[in-house]
Amino acid sequence: MEPQATENSLAVRKLREWDSRAVAQVIEFRGETTVVVPLEHLVRTAEYLVTEPSLRFSFLSDITTVDRYPIEPRFEVNYHLLSIERRERLRLKVRVPGNEPVVPSVTPVWPTANWHEREIFDLFGIRFQGHPDLRRILMPEDWEGYPLRKDYPVEGYR
Amino acid sequence: MNERDVVEAMATMTIETPSGATKPMVLNMGPQHPSTHGVLRVVLELDGETVVKAEPVIGYLHTGIEKNCEAKTYSQAITLTDRIDYLAPLSNNLGYCLAVEKLIGLEIPKRAQYIRVLLTELTRITSHLVWLGTHAIDLGAMSVFLYCFREREEIMKIFEYVSGQRMMTSYFRIGGLALEPPPGYLDRVRRVMESLPGHIDEYEDLLTKNRIWMARTQGVGILTAADAIAMGVSGPMLRGSGVAYDVRKAFPYSSYDEFDFEIPTQTAGDVYARYLVRVAEIRESRKIVRQAMEKIPADGPFRAEAPGIIPPSREEMKTSIEGLIYHFKIFTEGFTPPPGEVYQAIESPRGELGVFIASDGSQKPYRVKFRAPSFVNLQSLPKLCEGRLIADVVACIGTTDIVLGEVDR
Numbered sequence: 344m345e346p347q348a349t350e351n352s353l354a355v356r357k358l359r360e361w362d363s364r365a366v367a368q369v370i371e372f373r374g375e376t377t378v379v380v381p382l383e384h385l386v387r388t389a390e391y392l393v394t395e396p397s398l399r400f401s402f403l404s405d406i407t408t409v410d411r412y413p414i415e416p417r418f419e420v421n422y423h424l425l426s427i428e429r430r431e432r433l434r435l436k437v438r439v440p441g442n443e444p445v446v447p448s449v450t451p452v453w454p455t456a457n458w459h460e461r462e463i464f465d466l467f468g469i470r471f472q473g474h475p476d477l478r479r480i481l482m483p484e485d486w487e488g489y490p491l492r493k494d495y496p497v498e499g500y501r
Numbered sequence: 502m503n504e505r506d507v508v509e510a511m512a513t514m515t516i517e518t519p520s521g522a523t524k525p526m527v528l529n530m531g532p533q534h535p536s537t538h539g540v541l542r543v544v545l546e547l548d549g550e551t552v553v554k555a556e557p558v559i560g561y562l563h564t565g566i567e568k569n570c571e572a573k574t575y576s577q578a579i580t581l582t583d584r585i586d587y588l589a590p591l592s593n594n595l596g597y598c599l600a601v602e603k604l605i606g607l608e609i610p611k612r613a614q615y616i617r618v619l620l621t622e623l624t625r626i627t628s629h630l631v632w633l634g635t636h637a638i639d640l641g642a643m644s645v646f647l648y649c650f651r652e653r654e655e656i657m658k659i660f661e662y663v664s665g666q667r668m669m670t671s672y673f674r675i676g677g678l679a680l681e682p683p684p685g686y687l688d689r690v691r692r693v694m695e696s697l698p699g700h701i702d703e704y705e706d707l708l709t710k711n712r713i714w715m716a717r718t719q720g721v722g723i724l725t726a727a728d729a730i731a732m733g734v735s736g737p738m739l740r741g742s743g744v745a746y747d748v749r750k751a752f753p754y755s756s757y758d759e760f761d762f763e764i765p766t767q768t769a770g771d772v773y774a775r776y777l778v779r780v781a782e783i784r785e786s787r788k789i790v791r792q793a794m795e796k797i798p799a800d801g802p803f804r805a806e807a808p809g810i811i812p813p814s815r816e817e818m819k820t821s822i823e824g825l826i827y828h829f830k831i832f833t834e835g836f837t838p839p840p841g842e843v844y845q846a847i848e849s850p851r852g853e854l855g856v857f858i859a860s861d862g863s864q865k866p867y868r869v870k871f872r873a874p875s876f877v878n879l880q881s882l883p884k885l886c887e888g889r890l891i892a893d894v895v896a897c898i899g900t901t902d903i904v905l906g907e908v909d910r
Contacts, residue, residue, distance in 0.1 A: 490565060497572045
């Protein structure tokens with residue numbers, strides 16, 4: 344399993360050409376490309392990746408979060424993109440501070456993000472700005488705390 | 502609409518307001534309703550018999566599997582993956598094991614890869630049989646249900662023979678398989694596969710040209726290709742809308758590129774189209790199983806050689822000091838993959854099952870996320886049934902083929 348050379352990834356090259364501010368960092372691991380995007384550029388980068396005819400990342404597989412507590416910025420939100428026609432995957436990553444976890448919603452770009460973002464709100468307590476219906480989805484509505492945070496115990500009392 | 506509004510609406514179930522105008526009635530379908538296949542609740546807003554708005558409410562089966570994985574070593578977490586999608590436990594085992602193997606960069610012996618293909622395709626057949634049987638009984642065809650469970654039972658017996666368990670098999674382990682498969686297991690598979698095409702013809706005789714079946718499924722629950730992609734729908738639901746995306750072909754894993762099979766697609770995008778796709782998939786899976794039976798070598802290693810990661814054989818553990826040390830360390834401490842993040846997708850019977858693992862270099866996964874196809878597919882339910890009759894809701898839930906264990910995790 345040889346990792347591909349970073350700059351050979353078409354998506355990364357195109358992104359840099361389009362707007363170099365959108366690419367804060369590129370991570371290559373086990374043949375997977377991760378582009379770290381600054382929070383303020385997330386939505387326009389997403390729009391670009393969907394609409395650019397040579398990329399067409401029209402399918403959002405998944406959104407997931409990793410809590411790096413106590414490291415700041417605490418949260419990493421990962422977007423797993425897929426281009427069905429080109430058979431290529433790409434991961435976008437944004438870093439979110441723990442004191443004010445707010446991320447702009449990508450539901451206008453990919454409607455499927457609706458439930459994924461609700462799940463992250465439910466389990467990590469990250470708020471998504473512009474989300475049409477931000478409520479808990481898996482836990483009861485009156486639940487206190489966010490279970491998948493690292494400072495939330497696996498068992499016993501909170 | 503939130504919970505409180507629903508309760509209020511339920512308390513005042515006035516259908517006619519004083520002014521004489523009608524207002525929608527709110528009806529809770531589930532969480533205890535036989536056709537929701539578990540504990541799904543759908544809040545339906547009705548205008549007469551027409552569904553104005555449908556909203557799935559989930560979470561009744563949330564058990565915190567992802568949180569639990571963080572407290573277990575990489576090998577221990579396999580037992581949890583069985584319990585996510587209990588109709589396709591081996592597919593979950595495979596997705597998780599492949600993700601960990603990708604993380605540590607492990608090559609798996611061909612024999613183990615082929616046996617994995619064989620068993621996951623049998624899993625796809627059992628899962629589709631349960632789907633077909635329950636979907637048919639939801640729409641009033643009782644006998645199909647009984648036939649499907651008859652064939653499923655035969656395949657479950659194979660799982661029991663190979664792994665010792667009918668359902669929670671945990672048979673795929675990191676690096677290969679848990680055990681050497683027992684002698685004669687291929688003969689049993691062959692026997693079941695020989696009779697299967699006749700049985701599928703039987704189901705098709707009962708349903709495919711059945712006028713009632715066609716009336717209840719054709720033109721119902723339509724999902725266009727553009728909508729399906731926008732909603733992130735995958736698996737037979739996406740292929741029923743005419744998009745030929747199958748992870749086995751697009752991103753082959755476990756040597757799927759060496760197998761010859763088709764991706765059945767339909768363009769109508771309705772319940773009937775998805776029925777045709779899934780029935781065709783059973784036949785394709787049988788084709789793959791038959792090829793796998795030819796390919797599996799009679800003997801050879803069933804797991805990779807990786808001291809410190811894969812447990813040594815029983816004999817080695819009993820006779821050599823290194824074997825004993827490795828065995829002890831693997832089962833007490835676990836192993837440490839390099840820090841990093843991987844996403845591994847497989848084609849489960851329901852669609853793209855993705856496993857995301859973030860490792861911090863310790864013995865336990867820092868974060869495990871299951872991209873559950875049922876969860877994402879269920880999100881399209883309002884699109885399928887809004888504007889249709891209440892009786893069609895049952896067909897729409899059946900056609901999404903959800904497993905609530907996987908939706909809620």
